[in-house]
Amino acid sequence: MAFPSINEQMDVIKRGTVDVLPEDELVKKLERSIKENKPLVIKQGFDPTAPDIHLGHTVGIRKLRQFQELGHQVVVIIGDYTAMVGDPSDKKSTRPRLSHEQVMAHAQTYQDQFFKILDKEKTRVRFNGDWFKKMTFEEIMSMAASFTVARMLERDDFARRYAAQLPISIHEFFYPLMQGYDSVEIKADVELGATEQKFNLVIGRHIQKEYGMEPQIILTMPVLEGLDGKQRMSKSLGNYIGIDEPANEMYGKTMSIPDELIYRYFELVTDVSAGELAEIKAQLEDGHTNPRDLKARLARTLVRMYHNAEAAQSAEEAFRNLFVKKDIPDDMPVFPLKEDMRIVDVMTAAGMAESKGAARRLIQGGGVSLDGEKINDPFYNITPGDPRVLKVGKRKFVRITPALS
């Protein structure tokens, strides 16, 4: 197999990348790979702590995909053992430890989703439990001996937690060591991770040296901000776009990102070419283009990537009808009504409000309408007559129909 030239490879590798450390070593590795016609081993680890992959994860996965396209060997590590520790990076507290069963179940759904982006044939998947569960205590001690507490405490989050008098459990110190040891096991040439992973990635270099290996290159990718534009995209913060989400959801969520993120999303999570990227950037800055239109293009692009062109088209139409023309959506959940019910009861029963109190407050706050008419009376009675559309907030709709009994 012929590899592209060093420059071509570096251009691809550096798109969107924050750090390549050290860059000259990477160039050397690439040179050697071309000379010996041998692919580099590219590693990225994933904690199967949450079962859904969202756009934030795809930043790294897509970089792996690019390496595959360049002809290199991608190894995805499922951190079944490390997940039981829980990565303390960027967390202010100890994560709950997961059971091995939970982890394995998550791992399966993870893999299904990986291959929406990665080429399955060209990907090796390894579980780090494969080697960790066989380790003797002696081996664990020698691994632990390769690193000092002082260096461990240099790490930002540990330092912060220590200073803030928050608990740090000993087992959390194992996380970076284990991740580093994974690189030893698979003889990684390059390890990819988010910027917050930098410390862990550097430890990988350190440990590889301890084990007499050539250290890996570390490549850090930015952490993608979520829908709120401030915090990292994450499932637990609820500000994410999942790659398995229905087309309309995906489109709508994309439209709600702040304008400042439009370019970043194009750069990090879509395939638009370098030329198009430059054009988008220019349009965002020229003051003539409505950022909304670029955002719509982003939304279409994403839906096309994870669904298809028709879905993108219809999601866009649905979005326009709903929010530009303020029509009601075509599809909405149906609530069968058997007998008269008060509106607050319907809202709670249909899952549109957490409690009757909350429903009442929504009504009093003017957030509820029935067939387009604002309802102000929390005791309003709905009768199972004609089908009616109940709207709560901006985007919760339910169609009330008489129950067929």
Next chain:
RNA sequence: GGGGAGAUUGCGGAGCGGUCAAACGCAACAGACUGUAAAUCUGUCGGCCAAGUGCCUUCGGAGGUUCGAAUCCUUCUCUCCCCA
């Protein structure tokens, strides 16, 4: 091993015997304005009841004192700090 401090409603953080479902800030939700963007302004922010000086659950867990406890006592669990 010894001594000290602490655990409050999503988070931070007041409260230190009744007036506490618990100040304030953040987040969140709804409304106005918009481009389901941002910023700003307004309202809400434990649950239940046709809604009131109403009832129920909540201030780490379990007991106790008291007419009355987030507040006092005992004990347990967890955390942090200092000493060894």
